Amino acid sequence: MPAVTTPREEAAAVWKPVMFRAVVAAAFGALSVFWQQPSESVVAYAFGAYLVLTSKSVWDFAVARVVPAPVRGLLGGAAIAWSFCAVFMLIFATTTATSIAGGIGLAVAGVLELAVYLRHRRELVPVRDFLLTGSISMATGILLLAWRGLDHHGVFGVAGGGAIITAVFLLIAAFGYRHDARGEAAGR
Structure with missing residues (x-):
């Protein structure tokens, strides 16, 4: 099977938002691994910040000039879900609120990312990434909602683990x- 190369225009339009999301996820994941004794409120604030920055990166992807309007709508919905849940987490800053809001935000956004993949993977190559990011987000959200006995460090670990994989x-x-984006510009 031949290797799939992303068309130059698509690659140039989306590589920065994808890189930003990756760096945000890596930073949050590293924080969850290396911060051994975070307080309950620190977990809520860090997780909330992660969701807000993730929504910003996905929105930046969605408004790229190569992204069709239906994709923009679905990804806008994911960004809204992450943002609303982050605000809820930041207001209440308890383990229960963080777990429930984070779980709902990740699960809803994951479903929307999977919908983007299923509906638009043939028309825009970078949309294929949403199969994995949507699956990870949805699985992490379900785990946060299902494990009711998690303390704040457990919530941090589950969310951070999903972030590291992403x-x-x-x-x-x-x-x-x-x-x-650069290879085709150089005349390859």
């Missing part, structure tokens, strides 16, 4: 898009 995948994708 970060690794998106870093690879972003560097690939960057290469495709």
Whole structure:
């Protein structure tokens, strides 16, 4: 099977938002691994910040000039879900609020990302990334909602684990898009 190369215009339009999302996920994941004794409110604030920055990166992807309007609508819905849940987390800043809001936000956004993949993967190559990011987001959200006995460190670990997996995948994708954007421009 031949390698799929992202068209230059698509790659150039999306590599920066994908890279930003990857860096945000990597930073949140690293924070969840290396901060051994965070307080309950720190977990809520860090998780909330992660969701807000993730929604910003996905919105930046959605408004790229190569993205069709239906994709923009679905990704806008994901960004809204993350943002509303982050605000809820930041207001209440308890383990229960963080777990429930984070779980709902991740699960809803994951379903919307999967919908983007299922409906639009043939018309825009970078949309194929949403199969994995949507699956990870949805699975992480379901885990946060299902594990009622988690303390704040457990919530941090589950959310951070999903972020690490997402970060690794998106870093690879972003560097690939960057290469495709520059490679074709150089006349390959």
